[in-house]
Amino acid sequence: MPLSDDEFMRYSRQILLPEVGELGQSALKKAKVLIVGVGGLGQLAAQYLAAAGVGQLTLVDDDRVERSNLPRQLLFDDKDIGEYKSSRARDKLMQRYPNSEINGIIKRLSLDNASGIIEWADIVLDCSDNLVTRHHVNQTCVSFPTPLVTASVAHFSGFLFAVDLKQAPDAGCYACLFPQDSIVTKSCSTAGVLGPMVGTLASIQTLMVINLLLGVGKVCGKLLRFNGLEFKWREASLSRNPKCPVCAGVINPLLLDAQKEVCHAEY
Amino acid sequence: MQSINRGDEVMENDDLMIELLMNDKALVIPKGMSLAGLVTKQQIEPKSVALVCNGEIVPRAHWQERVCEDADEIEIFSVVAGG
Ligand SMILES: [Zn+2]
Numbered sequence: 001m002p003l004s005d006d007e008f009m010r011y012s013r014q015i016l017l018p019e020v021g022e023l024g025q026s027a028l029k030k031a032k033v034l035i036v037g038v039g040g041l042g043q044l045a046a047q048y049l050a051a052a053g054v055g056q057l058t059l060v061d062d063d064r065v066e067r068s069n070l071p072r073q074l075l076f077d078d079k080d081i082g083e084y085k086s087s088r089a090r091d092k093l094m095q096r097y098p099n100s101e102i103n104g105i106i107k108r109l110s111l112d113n114a115s116g117i118i119e120w121a122d123i124v125l126d127c128s129d130n131l132v133t134r135h136h137v138n139q140t141c142v143s144f145p146t147p148l149v150t151a152s153v154a155h156f157s158g159f160l161f162a163v164d165l166k167q168a169p170d171a172g173c174y175a176c177l178f179p180q181d182s183i184v185t186k187s188c189s190t191a192g193v194l195g196p197m198v199g200t201l202a203s204i205q206t207l208m209v210i211n212l213l214l215g216v217g218k219v220c221g222k223l224l225r226f227n228g229l230e231f232k233w234r235e236a237s238l239s240r241n242p243k244c245p246v247c248a249g250v251i252n253p254l255l256l257d258a259q260k261e262v263c264h265a266e267y
Numbered sequence: 268m269q270s271i272n273r274g275d276e277v278m279e280n281d282d283l284m285i286e287l288l289m290n291d292k293a294l295v296i297p298k299g300m301s302l303a304g305l306v307t308k309q310q311i312e313p314k315s316v317a318l319v320c321n322g323e324i325v326p327r328a329h330w331q332e333r334v335c336e337d338a339d340e341i342e343i344f345s346v347v348a349g350g
Pocket of ligand 1: 173174177240241244245246247248
């Protein structure tokens with residue numbers, strides 16, 4: 001997809017990076033990205049991605065803007081209180097970034113509607129605020145499989161990682177790490193959260209997504225955790241649960257295919 | 268007599284106990300304890316946390332069969348889902 005003169009100027013500091021270049025910028029322009037949840041993480045990720053020149057962005061959320069969102073959801077202001085987040089975010093981003101096509105879907109993503117929404121996307125950001133939605137996003141992404149970058153934050157801790165069954169089958173999926181019967185003891189509404197904590201996680205999440213869209217970097221296979229009181233990042237390698245009810249049925253055939261390829265290569 | 272007994276007890280304990288790091292703090296636990304046992308011993312609800320052992324995630328399904336080793340570095344962290 002060729003870039004216009006305006007785009008060359010606008011994205012020149014990105015194109016300057018050897019890891020991006022003209023090809024990479026075109027890849028971003030071609031990309032279709034889905035953001036599930038337009039809260040603290042989602043509204044920032046959406047701004048970064050639209051500003052960076054991602055061609056198509058879809059925002060899914062059925063929540064309305066509340067006064068208590070404003071300290072960390074900087075895309076919104078007092079006039080937006082009571083409006084749907086996904087449609088306000090869409091309107092504001094379209095005005096600011098006319099190069100990007102922005103869609104807003106006023107729905108809560110569930111297993112019933114997830115396939116139709118995720119099918120369209122090259123990559124998904126899970127920015128939702130509850131475990132049920134996170135499992136629905138994961139399960140649907142795994143079924144395609146569509147790469148997923150999931151981030152979450154509450155109190156002074158947050159973590160994020162990518163699920164990409166093609167690139168990193170051994171890292172498994174969200175349910176390998178947190179099985180579906182997991183219990184959340186800390187949420188933003190019960191434990192509280194600070195804007196910059198959310199911003200830190202959203203920034204790294206978006207950076208991971210851009211890396212994956214460009215096909216650069218070492219995003220997959222690791223879980224990153226940040227503690228905003230100790231100021232420590234910790235890394236752990238992800239490992240799949242071979243009996244995971246969500247991904248085992250998808251990964252095992254993928255691994256078999258990979259083995260067959262190796263066998264063919266030997267002959 | 269008593270002090271000798273106490274000495275024997277300590278020696279015996281050394282054989283039966285191991286020391287590991289749990290969220291950066293040293294912890295002495297009985298030899299042979301599983302990761303599941305360790306989590307429960309800390310009075311943590313197993314379904315509310317994930318576990319890293321020596322830099323690697325251990326899926327919850329494996330906590331029962333995996334035995335803690337001396338000098339293991341274990342991190343346990345809560346599930347957060349906020350966005
Ligand atoms: Zn899985």
